[in-house]
Amino acid sequence: MNIIKASKLVHEYIRRDEEGNVESIQTAIDGVDLEVAAGDFIAVLGHNGSGKSTLAKHINALLEPSEGTLWVDGMDTSDPERIYEIRRAAGMVFQNPDNQIIASVVEEDVGFGPENTGVPTEEIWKRVEDSLRSVGMLKYRHHSPNRLSGGQKQRVAIAGVMAMEPKCIVLDEPTAMLDPVGRKEVLCAVSELNRKKGVTVILITHYMEEVVNADYVYVMDQGKIVMQGKPREVFSEVETLKEHRLDVPQITLLAHELRKAGLPVSKGILTREELEQELMGLYGSKK
Amino acid sequence: MSIILDKVNYVYSTGSAYEIQALKNINLQIEDGQFIGIIGHTGSGKSTLIQHMNGLMKATSGGIYFNGRDIYEEDYDKKELRTRVGLVFQYPEHQLFETTIFDDVCFGPMNQGLSKDEAGLRAFEALKMVGMPESLYYQSPFELSGGQKRRVAIAGVLAMKPEVLILDEPTAGLDPKGRDEILDLIADMHKKKKMTVILVSHSMEDVAKYVQRIIVMNSGEIIYDGTPGEVFRHYRELETIGLAAPQVTYLMHELKEFGLDADTDATTIEEAKKSILKMFR
Numbered sequence: 001m002n003i004i005k006a007s008k009l010v011h012e013y014i015r016r017d018e019e020g021n022v023e024s025i026q027t028a029i030d031g032v033d034l035e036v037a038a039g040d041f042i043a044v045l046g047h048n049g050s051g052k053s054t055l056a057k058h059i060n061a062l063l064e065p066s067e068g069t070l071w072v073d074g075m076d077t078s079d080p081e082r083i084y085e086i087r088r089a090a091g092m093v094f095q096n097p098d099n100q101i102i103a104s105v106v107e108e109d110v111g112f113g114p115e116n117t118g119v120p121t122e123e124i125w126k127r128v129e130d131s132l133r134s135v136g137m138l139k140y141r142h143h144s145p146n147r148l149s150g151g152q153k154q155r156v157a158i159a160g161v162m163a164m165e166p167k168c169i170v171l172d173e174p175t176a177m178l179d180p181v182g183r184k185e186v187l188c189a190v191s192e193l194n195r196k197k198g199v200t201v202i203l204i205t206h207y208m209e210e211v212v213n214a215d216y217v218y219v220m221d222q223g224k225i226v227m228q229g230k231p232r233e234v235f236s237e238v239e240t241l242k243e244h245r246l247d248v249p250q251i252t253l254l255a256h257e258l259r260k261a262g263l264p265v266s267k268g269i270l271t272r273e274e275l276e277q278e279l280m281g282l283y284g285s286k287k
Numbered sequence: 288m289s290i291i292l293d294k295v296n297y298v299y300s301t302g303s304a305y306e307i308q309a310l311k312n313i314n315l316q317i318e319d320g321q322f323i324g325i326i327g328h329t330g331s332g333k334s335t336l337i338q339h340m341n342g343l344m345k346a347t348s349g350g351i352y353f354n355g356r357d358i359y360e361e362d363y364d365k366k367e368l369r370t371r372v373g374l375v376f377q378y379p380e381h382q383l384f385e386t387t388i389f390d391d392v393c394f395g396p397m398n399q400g401l402s403k404d405e406a407g408l409r410a411f412e413a414l415k416m417v418g419m420p421e422s423l424y425y426q427s428p429f430e431l432s433g434g435q436k437r438r439v440a441i442a443g444v445l446a447m448k449p450e451v452l453i454l455d456e457p458t459a460g461l462d463p464k465g466r467d468e469i470l471d472l473i474a475d476m477h478k479k480k481k482m483t484v485i486l487v488s489h490s491m492e493d494v495a496k497y498v499q500r501i502i503v504m505n506s507g508e509i510i511y512d513g514t515p516g517e518v519f520r521h522y523r524e525l526e527t528i529g530l531a532a533p534q535v536t537y538l539m540h541e542l543k544e545f546g547l548d549a550d551t552d553a554t555t556i557e558e559a560k561k562s563i564l565k566m567f568r
Contacts, residue, residue, distance in 0.1 A: 046462075047462035047464060047465065048432055048433040048460075048461060048462045048465060049432050049433070050462075095460070149328075149329055149330065150329050176460045177459060177460070178489075179489045179530075180328075180489060180529065180530060181328055181529035181530075206460075206461070206462050206463060208463070209534075242464075245462050245464030245465070247463035247464075249534070250492055250533065250535060250556065251538065253556055254535055254538070254556050257556060257560050258560060258564070261560065263567060272538050275538060276538065276541055276542060279542065279563065280547075282567065283547060283566065283567070286567065
């Protein structure tokens with residue numbers, strides 16, 4: 001079943017002057033059709049200003065479509081009566097962990113969401129414990145968020161979303177401000193949630209390496225979906241991606257360069273292991 | 288002409304329960320015209336270190352010498368030091384505030400005491416250097432894309448004509464193309480203007496590609512200092528302190544383990560490509 005479905009989705013940012021006359025219209029999303037099956041790990045790529053974050057805000061009903069329709073778990077996001085249900089179904093994690101943490105103790109921060117929706121106290125504690133465990137932060141439950149690293153803070157933010165028991169989480173460049181270890185921690189936590197708890201993941205990122213294990217990739221440019229497919233398919237189009245101001249993982253780029261130099265390695269190599277196997281094979285047949 | 292740090296220590300919140308030694312006995316010499324990368328995980332002391340270099344923070348003990356003069360001498364002109372050592376903070380676009388791009392870039396040189404005409408000339412030059420189209424000069428900086436805003440912010444520092452340019456994660460949050468554009472711009476200024484550049488980065492691939500010398504920080508100490516090839520040779524140790532080597536370096540090491548004659552000092556795609564093609568020749 002599809003948990004998210006967009007049909008001819010359009011979003012326009014309209015700027016008005018003091019009298020309310022339209023000054024300018026900027027189309028951030030321009031006729032997007034998209035379907036996400038429940039339990040999938042989806043990645044959305046695109047340069048700054050391509051419309052990715054606007055799309056993310058639609059999934060959480062933070063924005064309402066100008067045209068077209070978006071359904072989240074069968075609910076139309078333009079239906080004001082269902083906004084809270086939609087937000088419970090699709091949780092959101094933003095770029096800067098410091099802007100998302102509000103309490104002075106980790107476990108209170110994670111419990112904030114369910115507490116606000118009237119979940120019974122015992123159930124809250126259970127959820128807090130479960131979600132902190134699922135992101136590997138349980139032993140920090142009594143710590144102050146101020147003294148955590150960026151990766152740890154971001155995992156607390158993810159736990160806070162998980163405590164709402166969403167079917168789907170949307171992460172908008174969750175690793176942009178983190179160091180390599182922090183990035184790895186967050187990505188591992190997200191893949192675990194996807195694999196073990198079956199949560200649908202929509203990951204928006206600029207790091208091509210993070211996308212390699214996704215089930216499906218969408219590439220956006222000027223508000224439109226310009227490429228889509230499995231990571232291997234998308235990343236074999238090195239030149240097209242570059243036209244969209246994007247990149248490929250470093251290993252994929254090296255394989256691409258080797259191909260251009262005349263070495264017969266396959267297209268769409270994603271990992272070190274794959275390239276090593278290819279090279280060892282070629283080396284063996286050379287002898 | 289150089290920056291010398293001699294046994295520099297810095298302690299935050301001295302005497303309180305939260306006392307942290309952020310810099311421990313740092314000895315460092317930065318020669319003119321070098322392109323240096325500083326890496327280290329969050330909280331390793333990178334930002335504290337660079338803020339000492341232009342006198343924004345004062346060492347708890349130890350000395351700092353810029354072009355042979357002790358910057359902690361009483362009559363040393365700190366304001367001038369800050370124009371000669373330009374610092375571009377993380378997310379510098381958050382500091383844009385003027386109504387037009389041109390005015391924003393003029394702010395630094397005006398503050399230096401230059402006349403309006405001179406400041407304008409500097410701003411013009413700096414905006415040209417960062418590749419801003421002239422048609423945008425009198426628009427609001429807030430309507431630009433993330434990458435362009437960052438260029439304006441960098442131009443604001445360049446307009447003060449620094450001899451040393453320090454950038455704290457200048458590519459954070461930019462898309463891959465924007466990242467390459469900013470880094471190419473910095474490399475270009477280093478080459479053409481012979482500027483000393485110090486780049487703080489979380490991307491091992493970027494440092495490997497651009498800099499000549501890498502300084503690795505861990506809990507307030509410099510643990511490695513050398514060329515990318517030399518530093519990334521310690522990839523296992525780097526992993527234990529939250530860093531890594533570029534992906535291609537791992538590839539080369541693994542190919543070597545499989546018995547191929549791979550150059551394990553390769554840290555960029557170009558170097559790896561050269562070594563692999565050599566194996567198949």
